[in-house]
Amino acid sequence: MHQVTLGDGLRVSAIGFGGMALSRVYGGIAPEEALATLHAAVDAGLTFIDTADVYGERPEGATGPAGTNEELVGRLLRDRREEVQLATKFGILDAAAGQTRGDAEYVRSACEASLRRLKIDTIDLYYMHRRELSRPIEETVAAMADLVSEGKVRHLGLSEVTADELRAAQAVHPIAAVQSEWSLWSRDVERQVVPTAAELGVGFVPYSPLGRGFLTGTLTREDVAGSMREGQERFTGEAFEANQQVVDVARGVADDLGATPAQVALAWLLAKGVEFGLGVAPIPGTRSSDRVVENAAAADLRLTPEQVARLDAAADLVVGGRNLHAGRPEWVSAGRE
Template identity: 65%
Template sequence: MTSTPAIPTTTLGDDLEVSVIGYGAMVLSPTVYGEVDDDASLATLHHAVDAGVTFLDTADVYGAGHNERLISRLLADRRDDVQLATKFGIAGNPADRAAGTPPTRGDAAYVRAAADASLERLGTDVIDLYYMHRRDARVPIEETVGAMAELVTAGKVRHLGLSEVTATELRAAHAVHPIAAVQSEWSVWSRDVEGSVVPTAAELGVGFVPYSPLGRGFLTGTLASGSDLGERDFRRLLPRFGEANLEANLAVVDGIRAIGTELGATPAQVALAWLYAKGRALGLPVVPIPGSRRAARVEENAGALRLTLTPDQVSGLDSLADAVVGHRSEDPNWVSEGRERTV
C-alpha cells in the first residue's frame, strides 16, 4: 500500500528528506503514559502515514522494545513509505526514575549490538536515521559516533543523529561524521536549546527535530491539574507537572490559547507554528515530532502547517517562557541544559 502524501517534505542535514512534521511514537508504549491498545495504535500509525506524516520516531528503550516491535507491524507493508528513526544509548527505562537516572552506554560494542537488536525488532535491514539517545560521559563522543559511522559504511544505517547534546558535543560529533539531525526538547515553554545548541546546528547545516513540541501534551490545553494524569504517567515525575507548578504554568497555555483565538486555531497548532517560525528565522530546517494516540490529533497537528504567525504573535509567544515554573527534567544533567551550564 502506498500513501499519497498531503504534507510537504523538507531536508534535514546530510540530505535526509523527511515529511515536514513527524510522528513521535513514544506515546504508543504503556510504560510512558499508561495502558494503550496496540491495534488502535497501529491504526493511528497507518492514518498518519496516509496523511503524509511519514517521518516516524521510536527508540529501543520505549517499552523495552515494545515500540519498535509495534512499528515493525507497519513496516511489514509500508517500509518504503516512511523515513524511520530510532535510538540507542539508554540502558534503563527512562520512565522509571525511582533508582535515579538510568545508565547510558556509548561504547562501540554496545552501539553495534544495539543497532542489530533494533533492526531485528523492527524487521528491516536499514535504519534511515539512527540517534545517540543520550550521551555516555564515560566514553569519548568520537568513539560513539565513530561506531555509528561504521554502521553507515556497513549499510545498516543511512544517517546519524544525536539527542540532547550540547553545542560542544555536536561539533565534536560532526567532525567525525556528518550529523543529519539533533533531537532535543524545544517548545514555547522549553527554550534553553536556543542558547547554544540551535545556533550551532544552524551553523553546521544540521536539522533540528524538536521532541515534546507540545510540552508533553500540556500546551494543548487538555491538562488542568495533576489529577488529569494517570497513575502510571511518567509526567508525574517532572517538576513542571507538580501540582503547584502545573497550576502556575497554566498561564502559558492561556497565552497560547489567546493567539489561537485570533487565528481560529487550536493551542497545539499555535505551538507548532511557533517552532516553524523560529526555524525560518534561523534558516534552520525544523521538524517537530508530536505524538498522539488518536488519529484526529494527528490531523489537528498537521493543521499547524497552514498557520502563519505575525512577528507580534511570535514575540508574544516568546515571552511566555518567562512565566514557566519548574525544570523540564527532574535531573538537569539528563538533558543538554544541565551540561551546557557546566561548560
C-alpha cells in the same frame, strides 16, 4: 504535507510522529489501536516516525531496552516502508537509573537488534539517545559511522547533546539531526545548541513539542496522575495552575487564526526554524487519530512576526524546570553546558 531538509540531505515531513506516546507512558492503549494511530499518522502526511529501542515495557526481571515500541512500528513498516522516514535510537540501558552505553560493540549490537525488531534492512536516521559521559563522543560516533558504511544506517543523529559535543561529533561524520526538548516552555537549547546546529548545517527535531500534552490546553490533573508527568515540577502543585498562563497565550493566538493551541505551538517551532536558519521537524506524540490530524494541520499554519513575539514572551511565565529524570541535570544538554 511539505517536507523539510535536515542535515546531511535528509528530507522528512515537516511534522513527524513521536512513537513513545504509544508505549503506556501517558496511559494504556491496545496494540491494534496503537497501530491504527500509526497508520492515521502516515495517512495524514506525518511520515517521519520516531521510536527508540528503550520505548516500551520490559518483561518482569528483564534488563536492557524493551524494544516493544520498535516491534509495533515494524508492523506499520511491513506495509508502508517506502512511505516512511524511520528514526530510532540506542544508548539508554535504564533511564530511571541514568545508565547509558556507547562503546563500539554495543552500538553495533543495538543497531542489529533494532533492525530485527523493525524487520527492515536499513534505518533512515539512527540516534545516539544519550551519551555515555565517561566515553568520548567521537568514539561512539565513529562506531555509528561504520554502520553507515555497511548500509545498516543512512543518517546519524544525536539526542540531548551540547554545542561542543555536536561540533566534536560533526568532525567525525556528518550529523543529520539533533533531537532535544524544545517548545514554548522549554527553550534552553536556543542559547547554544540551536545556533550551533544552524552553523553546522544540522537539522533539529524537537521532542515534547507540546510540553508533554500541557500546551494542548486539554490536560487535567487526572491525566498527570499515574503517567510519566507525575512528580515533574511543571505539573505539580501550584505550578500546574500557574502554567495555564502559557496555554492562555497560545490560545489567544489560536483564536485569532481559527486554530488550536497545539497547532499554534507546533507552528511556532516551524517559525523558529526559519528564524534560526535550520530545518526543524517537531515530533508530537499522541494516542488519538483525531489528534494526529489536528497536529498535521499545523504544518500549514503561518504565524505573523507579532504572533511569534507574543508566543516568545510566554517563556517568562513558566513555573518550574523541565524534566531531569530523577534529578540528574547531566541527563539533558543544559545540565552539561
